Amino acid sequence: MEDSLSIRLEPSDAESLPLGRLLQLAERRLLEGKVLDRASRSKLYGGRWRRLDVRPERVRDLAQLQALPYTDANHWLAAQGSGSIARFVAERARLWVSSRSNARKWVPIGEADLRRMMGLALRLSAMIGLGPSERILAITEPAPRIGNCVPYFWVMADMVAGGLHLEMIPGSVTMLGRNNWPEFAAGRRPQVLWGHIDDVQALADTLCAAGKDPAALYPDLRVLLCFGAPLEPKRVDLHRLFGTNPISCYLSAELPYLQAECAPGAGIHLWLDVTIPEIIPTSELCKEREVPGYVPKALFITDAPDGVAGEYVVTTFGQSLPLIRYRSGDRIQLVSKGTCACGRTHPRVQVLGRITDGSSMQLMIRMDP
Numbered sequence: 001m002e003d004s005l006s007i008r009l010e011p012s013d014a015e016s017l018p019l020g021r022l023l024q025l026a027e028r029r030l031l032e033g034k035v036l037d038r039a040s041r042s043k044l045y046g047g048r049w050r051r052l053d054v055r056p057e058r059v060r061d062l063a064q065l066q067a068l069p070y071t072d073a074n075h076w077l078a079a080q081g082s083g084s085i086a087r088f089v090a091e092r093a094r095l096w097v098s099s100r101s102n103a104r105k106w107v108p109i110g111e112a113d114l115r116r117m118m119g120l121a122l123r124l125s126a127m128i129g130l131g132p133s134e135r136i137l138a139i140t141e142p143a144p145r146i147g148n149c150v151p152y153f154w155v156m157a158d159m160v161a162g163g164l165h166l167e168m169i170p171g172s173v174t175m176l177g178r179n180n181w182p183e184f185a186a187g188r189r190p191q192v193l194w195g196h197i198d199d200v201q202a203l204a205d206t207l208c209a210a211g212k213d214p215a216a217l218y219p220d221l222r223v224l225l226c227f228g229a230p231l232e233p234k235r236v237d238l239h240r241l242f243g244t245n246p247i248s249c250y251l252s253a254e255l256p257y258l259q260a261e262c263a264p265g266a267g268i269h270l271w272l273d274v275t276i277p278e279i280i281p282t283s284e285l286c287k288e289r290e291v292p293g294y295v296p297k298a299l300f301i302t303d304a305p306d307g308v309a310g311e312y313v314v315t316t317f318g319q320s321l322p323l324i325r326y327r328s329g330d331r332i333q334l335v336s337k338g339t340c341a342c343g344r345t346h347p348r349v350q351v352l353g354r355i356t357d358g359s360s361m362q363l364m365i366r367m368d369p
């Protein structure tokens with residue numbers, strides 16, 4: 001039995017393993033971790049797989065994963081909304097968070113999931129080069145969003161296994177103007193500002209309206225870490241306002257793994273040791289839209305050509321509710337599968353936005369190479 005305070009630390013050399021080794025690791029985790037067996041206990045997958053005569057036990061390697069159907073937000077909402085919520089979770093939840101979108105998807109997070117999130121928070125600390133006793137100003141989101149709790153897990157992970165003695169100063173947009181947290185945080189001279197991009201912008205707007213210069217208020221800031229939406233077209237403005245070039249972080253209730261850029265504009269490293277990412281190219285998405293009943297084909301991100309854009313599809317080895325070929329609704333573009341300048345071998349992507357409706361599909365066609 002695991003120690004109650006142990007954190008799931010991924011292998012320290014996993015960040016720079018050759019791609020082939022990473023794929024072997026992912027395949028082993030998928031199969032030996034009995035992820036599909038666990039997933040089939042949730043009504044999100046089980047009933048639908050049986051109706052479609054899908055046999056997860058026949059999946060013997062990574063390639064065969066693609067024989068399983070996609071899962072999307074509609075499946076999620078239907079499964080969550082019908083009957084007992086106990087049959088929605090694959091294994092017991094210790095924490096529930098909800099998606100940011102209007103149609104609320106509730107996400108169960110189990111103990112092993114929390115340990116993994118905390119381990120990946122430590123990986124993020126290392127990736128952004130945090131040093132001993134550095135300080136993070138975190139703009140938390142209101143509960144039940146994932147951005148409500150991540151900063152606390154981050155600092156607890158450091159406390160238990162990170163050893164940097166990080167200091168976390170939480171603030172929230174709700175308390176802007178009702179509490180002096182921006183000024184208090186300034187007194188602690190944070191090196192990192194973390195938050196949803198809209199909240200980071202709201203902080204800047206509030207400070208500017210009060211005649212304060214964000215860059216002057218936080219002179220030691222060197223990492224501006226934004227999640228929730230693409231940095232473009234706000235990147236230049238945020239850089240000017242805070243005096244540091246922002247970096248992008250991928251964080252959602254469904255995928256709370258704090259995947260981030262190692263440097264501004266480098267692209268978000270998708271962790272191949274904890275996820276199996278795929279991409280449905282734009283051409284396939286267009287065909288799906290035009291041909292009723294057409295099921296678009298996805299490529300493993302490691303098989304996709306650099307530069308390809310499309311929908312991010314992800315499989316995780318989660319405990320309480322693994323994601324199995326989950327269509328995120330996010331548009332990404334593969335920056336590169338090549339080894340990054342930072343030495344990490346995990347592919348890098350940019351997030352381009354959401355796939356929401358026909359108009360964004362038009363935009364997609366116009367924008368994509």
Ligand SMILES: [Zn+2]
Pocket residue numbers: 261262263266269340341342343344
């Ligand atoms: Zn990198």
